[in-house]
Amino acid sequence: MVAEIKSDEKSAVTKKSTATKKTVKKTVVKKKVAKKTVAKKSAVAKKAANTGQNLFSQRDRYEMIAKMAYFRAEKRGFEPGWEQDDWYESEKLVDGMLSKT
Numbered sequence: 001m002v003a004e005i006k007s008d009e010k011s012a013v014t015k016k017s018t019a020t021k022k023t024v025k026k027t028v029v030k031k032k033v034a035k036k037t038v039a040k041k042s043a044v045a046k047k048a049a050n051t052g053q054n055l056f057s058q059r060d061r062y063e064m065i066a067k068m069a070y071f072r073a074e075k076r077g078f079e080p081g082w083e084q085d086d087w088y089e090s091e092k093l094v095d096g097m098l099s100k101t
Contacts, residue, residue, distance in 0.1 A: 055101065056098060056101075061094060061095075061098065064090075064094045065087065065090045065091050065094050066090075068090035068093060068094060069083075069086040069087045069089075069090040072086040072089065072090060073086050
């Protein structure tokens with residue numbers, strides 16, 4: 001009986017150590033994946049900067065202009081008749097900012 005108990009204890013110990021090893025491996029894999037995605041993002045940003053490409057899409061540009069025009073109109077109290085002027089001024093400012101990036 002003593003021999004049976006010892007063999008059961010050994011198997012329990014090996015099961016615990018195996019479970020611990022598996023969780024350690026999983027966390028290591030997750031960290032490697034996270035590092036790879038960060039490296040890819042920075043590589044894309046560097047490549048875009050070197051080639052002179054803009055990091056913002058046309059949709060992003062449009063949204064920036066729309067928001068800036070809205071805030072200009074809000075500041076003026078939404079007085080009618082200035083919509084185009086707000087848009088063109090916002091367009092100039094956004095294009096100027098995007099050309100610097």
